[in-house]
Amino acid sequence: MSALDIERRQFDTLVIGAGGGGLRAALQMSEAEANVAVVSKVFPTRSHTVAAQGGMNAALGNVMPDNWHWHMYDTVKGSDYLGDQDAIEYMCRAASHLVVELEHAGVPFSRLANGKIYQRAFGGQSRDFGGEQAARTCAAADRTGHAILHALYQQNIRAKTHFFDEYFAIDLLKDDDGYILGAVVLCIETGEPLIIEAKTTLLATGGVGQLFRTNTNARINTGDGIAMALRAGIPVQDMEFFQFHPTGIAGKGMLITEGVRGEGGYLVNKNGERFMERYAPHAKDLASRDVVSRAIAIEVREGRGCGPNADHVMLKLDHLGPEVIKKRLPGIRDMAMTFAHVDPIDTAIPVFPTAHYTMGGIPTNRYGQVVIPFEQSAEEAIPGLYAVGECACVSVHGANRLGGNSLLDIVVFGRAAGNHVIEYLKENRYHRPFNDSMAEEAMQRIGQWQKTGEGESVDSLRAELQKAMEHYCGVFRSKEVLTEGVEKVRTLVARVKDARLKDQSKIFNTARIEALELENLMGLGLATVECALAREESRGAHSRVDYPERDDERWMKHSLYHANGHIEYKPVRTKPMTVDSFPPKPRVY
Amino acid sequence: MRFLIHRYNPETDKKPRMQEYTLADINAGDMLLDALFQIKEEDDSLSFRRSCGEGVCGSDAMNINGRNGLACITPLNSLKEPIEVRPLPGLPIVRDLVVDMRPFYHQYRSVKPWLTVHDPEPETEYLQTPEQRDQLDGLYECILCGACSTACPSFWWNPDKFRGPAALLQSWRFLADSRDQATAERLEELEGAYRLFRCHSIMNCMDVCPKGLNPTKAIGNIKKMMLKHLV
Ligand SMILES: Cc1cc2nc3c(=O)[nH]c(=O)nc-3n(C[C@H](O)[C@H](O)[C@H](O)COP(=O)(O)OP(=O)(O)OC[C@H]3O[C@@H](n4cnc5c(N)ncnc54)[C@H](O)[C@@H]3O)c2cc1C
Ligand code: SF4
Ligand code: FES
DSSP: OOGGGSEEEEEEEEEEOOSHHHHHHHHHHHHTTOOEEEEESSOGGGSGGGGOOSOEEOOOOSSSOOOHHHHHHHHHHHTTTOSOHHHHHHHHHHHHHHHHHHHHTTOOOOBOTTSSBOEEOOTTOBSTTTOSBOOOEEOSTTOHHHHHHHHHHHHHHHTTOEEEETEEEEEEEEOTTSOEEEEEEEETTTOOEEEEEEEEEEEOOOOOGGGSSSBSSOTTOSOHHHHHHHHTTOOEEOTTOEEEEEEEETTTOOBOOTHHHHTTOEEEOTTOOOTHHHHOTTTGGGSOHHHHHHHHHHHHHTTOOBTTTTOBEEEEOGGGHHHHHHHHOHHHHHHIIIIIOOOTTTSOEEEEEEEEEEOOBEEBOTTSEEEEEETTEEEEEEEEEEEOGGGEEOSSSTTSOOTTHHHHHHHHHHHHHHHHHHHHHHHOOSOOOOOGGGGHHHHHHHHHTTOOSSOBOHHHHHHHHHHHHHHHSSSSBOHHHHHHHHHHHHHHHHHGGGBOOSOOOOTTOHHHHHHHHHHHHHHHHHHHHHHHHHOOSOBTTBOBTTBOSOOHHHHOEEEEEOTTSOEEEEEOOOOOSSSOOOOOOOOOO | OEEEEEEOOTTTOSSOEEEEEEOSSOOTTSBHHHHHHHHHHHOTTOOOOOOSSSSSSOOOEEEETTEEEEGGGOBGGGSOSSEEEEOOTTSOEEETTEEOOHHHHHHHHHTOOSOOOOSOOOSSOOOOOHHHHHTTTTTTTOOOOOTTGGGOHHHHHOTTTOOHHHHHHHHHHHHTOTTOOOHHHHHHHTOSTTTTTTOOOOOHHHHHOTTOOOHHHHHHHHHHHHHHHHO
C-alpha cells in the first residue's frame, strides 16, 4: 500500500495519548474551541494514569502549614539537582490551582472533617526547606489516578473532544522545514492505516516501564512516543534515570503506594529491624525513593532479607488498624490479598524495589514545546511538536522523582502545553502542505512485519530485553556490567529484523501491535544503557558503584541521546523564574 | 491445564469455534491472564485486550466458565477444568475474545457522567464533609469493564434503549454527589419505560462486578429519588 491510498483526516491539533497528560491538554484546547483529535491505543480510561494510587502534591496547607516554595525546595533536592528550576517553580506555584480545578471537574478527593481536600505525607516532603515532615499529597483514598483520569475523560466528553479509541500511532509526519504535521496511525480494529494531519501534535504517550522484567507498569507502557521522537531526529534526554520504586510486591511487581508509609507503615528486615532508621535517621521510611530502594537492595545483599530465599523485606502496616486501612488504603488491601495472598490488616506485605518511572524522555521547555540544541541555542523549539507527561522531560524530576509529583506534572504541563498550542494556532492558521513521502517510513515499518517465514518471536525478544535491562541496568550499576549490557542490547536490537509474525491478519491483530511496540522498547533500552554507561557519577536513581559520589563539576548536565548513538549534553536550567536558585548541596534525609 | 477458548477471525472463519489448548507448565496460583499470555506465545493469532494486569484498567473482562470477570485477577486454581473462555456476551464480536464495546460506552456517555454545577465557581475547593464524600464510595471506583451490563438480560434485549447497570451506577454517582446541581435534569433524562425501568432487579450485575460494586442498589436509589422528586 502506498501513502497515496491511505485515508487522511485533518484536525487543528492532534494529541497522542489519553492518559492524564493528554486529556488535560485536550480539555484546555477543546474548551478554547480548537478542533482536537485524541488518539489512544486503549480506551482512554484504560490508560496507565488509572493505576496511580497515592496522590498528587500541592501545598494547599489543609492539614498543616505549607508553601509552594518549600515544595519547590523538596523537588529540587529530590531531583538531586538535575531538575530544571524554572519548570519546577512553575509547577509548584501552579499546583494548588490545578488541584482545585480538578476538584471542580469532579474528582472525588477524600475529605477532612472541615470539608477540605484530604492530604497525606509522602516521601521527600518537608516544611521550611528541609525541616519537619510535610503532608502535601492530595488523595482520593488510594485511587487518585483513577479518580483524576475518569474526571478528565468525563470533562472531555462534555467538551466534545474527538476521540480515536484503539488507534496506534506509528510515526510522526515531518516536512523538509522541520515542522511536525501530524502522524501516521493504525486503526487496531480494522488494521487500516490512517494519516492524521494537524497543525500541532502533542505526544503524551507515557513511560517505558516495560523495559524491565519486574515493573509496576501496564503492558502498554512501551515508550512509543519517546521512540517516535527519536526516529524523527529528536535526541532523548536523561534516559539513564529510571526510578525503582521501593515497594513493589516482591517477585510480582504490583505497586504498593508510598502512601502506606505516609499513613505510618514502615519497612522491616528479617530481624524485625526498622532498618531505614540507619540509612535516613531523620526522614526514615519517608526518605526519597532512590534512597529507600538502595537501602532495601543493600539489606537483601547483606543477608538480612526475608522469606525462604532472603530476597525481599516486609512492609508492615497492621499497626495502623483496620479502620485506617479500609478507609485510606482499600485498593492496596485488595491488591495485597489478590497478589501476595496476605491481608495487611494482620500480616506484613513482602516488597522489593521495582522498575516504576521514566524520569527521562522527550526534551521540552515549560510550555511543553519540544526543544533541541540548534546552532548557538541549547533549546530551540521544533515547530508544531509538543510533549507532556511521563514521555516528556521538562525536567521537573531530574535524577529522581518525588512521589506525588507525576500526577501534578501531567496536569500542570498538559494545561500549559494546551495554552501554548492555542497561541500557536492563532499564528499558524493553515495546514502546511502534506506530501506522501512523509508517511513512507511509517509504511515501511508496517511492511517490514509482513514478511513471512521462519524467524524469532516477538515475545522471546521482549523477554530477553527485559531480563537484560534488569540484570545490566538495575538499582546498582558499574562500568563492567554496563559495558556488557550495551553489547547485549545491541545484539538484541540487531535481531529484531529477523523476527517474524505468524499472524498476518488485519482485524484486531494484537501481535502486530506488540511487534511495533517491541521496536520502540529496543531503541529506548539501548538509549538507557548507553547513557548509563556514559555517566560516570552517582546521582539520584543512577547509582554507579565505581563512581559512588555525585560530581557536579563534570556531570551537573542533561544527557541527550541521538538515534545514531551519539550522546551530547546540555546545561541544567538552574535559574528559576522569580526566586533564588537552590544551589547543589549534599543530599541527606 | 486444559482450556477451551473462543476463536473467531472474521477474515478467515465462517463461524466461531472453541479451540482447545493445554498448558503443561503453569502455576495454579497464576491468573487466567498469565495463561492467556502463555497461549499467545505459542499461537500469536489469539487476540484479547489487556493492560494493567492488576484489575484497575478494566480491559480484560471476559466470560470465564460461564461467568463474567477480569482475567487478570481470576486465579486459575479457582476455576474448574477445562477452563472455558468466551467474549463478553451480548455485544458484537470483533475477533476471538474482543467485543465491540461501543454500545456500552454510548450508554455511559448518555447519562452525562460529569459533575455539573450551575453556581459560580469559588476560588477554593467545593466543601464536602467526609460523610457526604462517603456516599461516593462504591460508585466512583467503577472501571467500565462492562462485566455487569453484559451479564444483564435486560441489556442484551435492549442495548440501544436500556442504559444498563454500569451507566446507571455512574448516573447515581453524580446524583449522590453533594456538589452536583443537575439532579432534576439527570432524573428527567432517565424517565420512560426503557432507560432506567428496564431493570428488573435480576442482580447479575452485582454478582459479577469484579470491584464489588452494586449497580442494582444504585438503580434502586435512583428510583427512590425519582419518587421523592415527583411528590
Ligand atoms: C502503579 C503506579 C502508581 C503510581 N502512583 C502515582 C501517584 O500516586 N502519584 C503520582 O504523582 N504519580 C504516580 N504514578 C506515576 C503516574 O501515574 C504516571 O507517571 C502518569 O500517570 C503518566 O501519565 P501520562 O498521561 O504521561 O501517561 P499514561 O497515563 O501512561 O498515558 C499514556 C497514553 O498514551 C497512549 N499511547 C501510548 N502509546 C501510544 C501509541 N503508540 N499510539 C496511541 N496511543 C498511545 C496510551 O493509550 C495512553 O492513553 C504511578 C505510576 C504507577 C505505574
Ligand atoms: S460496575 Fe463493576 S462490573 Fe460494571 S462496569 Fe463498573 S466495575 Fe465493571
Ligand atoms: S488488565 Fe487491567 S483490569 Fe485486567
